Amino acid sequence: MNQGNTTGADRQDLYFGTLGDPVGIPVIGISYPQGVAFAGTAGLTVTVSATTVAEVRQTENVIAESKWGNPNNIVMSGAHLDSVPAGPGINDNGTGSAGILETALQARNLKSKNKLRFAWWGAEEASLVGSTFYVNNLPAAEQAKIALYLNFDMIGSPNYTFGVYDGDDSDATGAGPGPAGSAQIEAVFQNFFAARKQATAAADFTGRSDYGPFIATGIPAGGLFTGAEVEKTEADVAKWGGVAGAAYDPCYHEACDSFTPERDGADAALYAQLRKKYKLVGNINTFALDTNADAVATAVATFARDTSSLPPRTTTAAVARTADGGDHLTR
Template identity: 85%
Template sequence: MSRSTWKRVGAAAAAAVLLGGLVAAGPAQASSGNNSVKDVTKAVTLAGVLRHLVAFQAIAKLSGDTRASGTPGYKRSADYVSTLMRAAGYKVTRQPFTFNFCTENGSSFAQTAPTPTTYVDQTDYDVLDCSGSGTATGTVVPVDLQLTTPNTSTSGCEAADFVNVTGRIALLQRGGCPFGQKAANAEAAGAIGVVIMNQGDTTAPDRQELFLGTLGSPVGIPAIGISYPQGVAFAGTAGLTLTITTDTVADVRETENVIAESRYGNPDEVVMSGAHLDSVPEGPGINDNGTGSAGILETALQMRNQKTTNKLRFAWWGAEEANLVGSTFYVNSLTEEEHAKIALYLNFDMIGSPNYTFGVYDGDDSAATGAGPGPAGSAQIEAVFQKFFAGRGQATAASDFTGRSDYGPFIGTGIPAGGLFTGAEVEKTADDVTKWGGVAGAAYDPCYHQACDSFTPERDGADKALYAQLRKAYKNKLVGNINTFALDTNADAIATAVATFAKDTSSIPPRPAAIAAARAAAPTQNTHGDWLN
């Protein structure tokens, strides 16, 4: 994108926010004759998506550099989306709910014996969201660890796992139940702190390396996460003593989902698309998940005059970063009749990562890794995306249904789902570089869950040398923390999928009458206990 074009986009989008109050930028004009999938895809442009991202950045700037749920930045983001969608003729509902607001102000972590060592935040450890605040110093007690293949850990899931932990720090292993359950059990058993290591059940980076997790609900003791190798090292160290210090905030706040429905289409056949609107408290969340939110917003605006066969419903979820609270609240609030009318759900969470991969949710489990396939119909959704990328000559990666984004409550209750994901904290491989370019050994999004997920990443703390490498590798396709090629391509993929299913959902098999039983039996997390954001 040229400098002059970028300036025009920025000026138009920045007009959406003025003196702390919201002034909606008018939707780009789309012809009511844009009825083909090709026409809709062409109407959704990079400039159109970027204007929303600049608005989100301006909103964050007015709001303490965050758009987290429970903050003024989220409220202004919801106002922005709602105003544009109402102006475009959609029926907009703002669905309020309460959630546990958790944030971290600072932390430290050190080994005090037998080898004094200071560990680095975000490199060696991460404070789990909703950790308690305070300092814990004590000897370490490994709790029911499984350190040999297949590492089928349920460490800390049962009260009986904890022996002689009173006044000590519990070393737990990921797997089998939510992180919050493990930490709460440790606290109830008298532990003064919790360290949760990754599971190590596969050699994949996301099961070995440092992970970013949430407890879901506040606990009263410090709780951190570490990598699997570091956990193994701790477990093998006799006389290990650690000190964990956390400065955190946890309280109950109100936020909302924004739901918009089209004027046209069969109300008994709803094609639903969603993206979480909130950022983490640490930053503006321009990639995570300004990109997904902007992508479905621009698609909705360009389809506002479409007399579609099926009803379109777009959702901007609140409190995703607090453990999928908004989407879970929405799904749980549906009656059986309302639930049955949703033909499918499309999820878009991070679609412009600077060191991207073109991830497509693996609806048929063709990769045969991690979680199994999605509900019947998910494979057909995946096929639409695969056809799109094949037409663009772009390779794709099978993105596993790990349960870490808002499709979770939908697939957990039998609704087929699919979508796109350009990667977060996992490092790019040399094989990835042959497919999509970029920098091997760097995260798909080096600013994931940080203040530098913005339009000024280096100024906000990003590695300047790395971002110089990325700009060179991608021939200046980066705008802030966004890869514009990835964003532009994925925005077109969103438009293609939404327009395709708006016309015809006959490829999606009808759900069985026993769906009510499936909903009642649905787990609240996947088998790995993946409450990750």
């Protein structure tokens, strides 16, 4: 059953769970209210009829590298290219994919000191399949060449927050810090937003996106996240404006994560409020996307020139991480 820890549809309704590996028993998912009803009925017997398909499907990662730069010191950036079956996903994750694509295009003639590598991951929504396959199939010597990994998953949420991954766990919430060097990555982003006089929020390394396999092998990581199903607070509104009590992305994992959200099922009254406060193109906040795109380019350019701020990586020992089953549900 869905977990029901917020009032958002993503935590209340039916969900697209991922088992990860085949299991020997039937598994189905139900909504949180239905689960509560079942659990609260004494002596209940339920009969379920389901039509299912089990098949192997093919997906691909798209990888691009710069012509120049030290091949033994790679600055890697990534964003997932897929969306959930329910909708087109122009925010999740059209925004992140577009952000690193534009950065790569602008950097194509940059004779950087360090090699740049960009990845567009396949099947992220099916439990990080693309990035996990990539990292797990890199020999240890090739993993060691990746100086850092930058992740961009949802950087244009309509009711946004400027989230920066909490590399040093200064927020002391949820998962611990990232591997050594993650704090230095966070500092680059924090300095960027401070120069723009924009507040930031600590985004936790929950394991919900493609940084997970990288930090599990000891590669320092960082990145940006403008929020998903969590509701915006009054304190958030004081920092970034917007609508309190509404999700950072009200169309998260829905059909309305599109260029025509109201036509595709979004709350028309809520989106009318958002459009009064922000300039939206479909389900994308243009100010959030534009600002974060500049932050992406700044971080890539900074580390393209110099990674000496990062401490030497002496081990590839796995860093344990526990996903909370949110963005990309693994239940």
